[in-house]
Amino acid sequence: MKRKIVTCVCLIVFVVGCSWMADLLSVPIQGSPEIKGRGEQDIPPIKKKQLLRWLKAGNYRETYSAESEVHESTGPHGGNVRTYYNSVLVGDLNDSKTIFSKGAAMVKELYFEGKEDVIGYAVMIKVRKNSGNSGQGWLFYESFDGTNKDAIFGRGLSECADCHSVGVDFLRSSFRP
Numbered sequence: 001m002k003r004k005i006v007t008c009v010c011l012i013v014f015v016v017g018c019s020w021m022a023d024l025l026s027v028p029i030q031g032s033p034e035i036k037g038r039g040e041q042d043i044p045p046i047k048k049k050q051l052l053r054w055l056k057a058g059n060y061r062e063t064y065s066a067e068s069e070v071h072e073s074t075g076p077h078g079g080n081v082r083t084y085y086n087s088v089l090v091g092d093l094n095d096s097k098t099i100f101s102k103g104a105a106m107v108k109e110l111y112f113e114g115k116e117d118v119i120g121y122a123v124m125i126k127v128r129k130n131s132g133n134s135g136q137g138w139l140f141y142e143s144f145d146g147t148n149k150d151a152i153f154g155r156g157l158s159e160c161a162d163c164h165s166v167g168v169d170f171l172r173s174s175f176r177p
């Protein structure tokens, strides 16, 4: 009897352990496991270091919807730019939503004078359902040199949100894929 119980307990531990491992392994490496839902795979990481690494890896270029070409920014964003939207945002725009879902994200490549080399990045990720008046629901990131040394990073940052608040749920670009 005792042996049966021991075997049984071992089996349970084994099964639970396996599913835990499977969970761990199935967490998308470049996605953010904190945000679930449509397009979970292409949500940028919400930690600064991981985010920069993810941007440099450049996989968003394959999965995001991109503006057709590099063009001059109409905002204060490093000369020439190219903006990319993830599938959550594209889905919301196609559904004519004016408040975007958690997980909606935009990446903006900053080229400055040139048109070939990406020098910096600006990123916005919707991390809460409600954006709030001051953009508390949005995570803002900007690096002008492709490093995190002087990068701007945080939720509801007034230096970004004040200007972006006139957009559609803080989206300023007129690009509609």
Ligand code: HEC
Residues within 6 Å of the ligand: 072, 073, 074, 075, 076, 077, 081, 083, 106, 107, 108, 122, 123, 124, 140, 141, 142, 152, 159, 160, 161, 163, 164, 167, 170, 171, 172, 173, 174
């Ligand atoms: C003075 C206004 C202003 C400020 C301040 C500003 N932006 Fe923008 N931003 C714009 C405009 C205008 C656009 C769209 C036109 C373009 O492509 O430049 C834009 C576009 C973007 C985009 C592409 C998605 C979108 O909303 O169109 C991102 C991402 C972005 N900005 C991030 C940031 C971050 C991060 C900050 C703060 C560090 C910031 N912005 C500060 C005006 C601003």
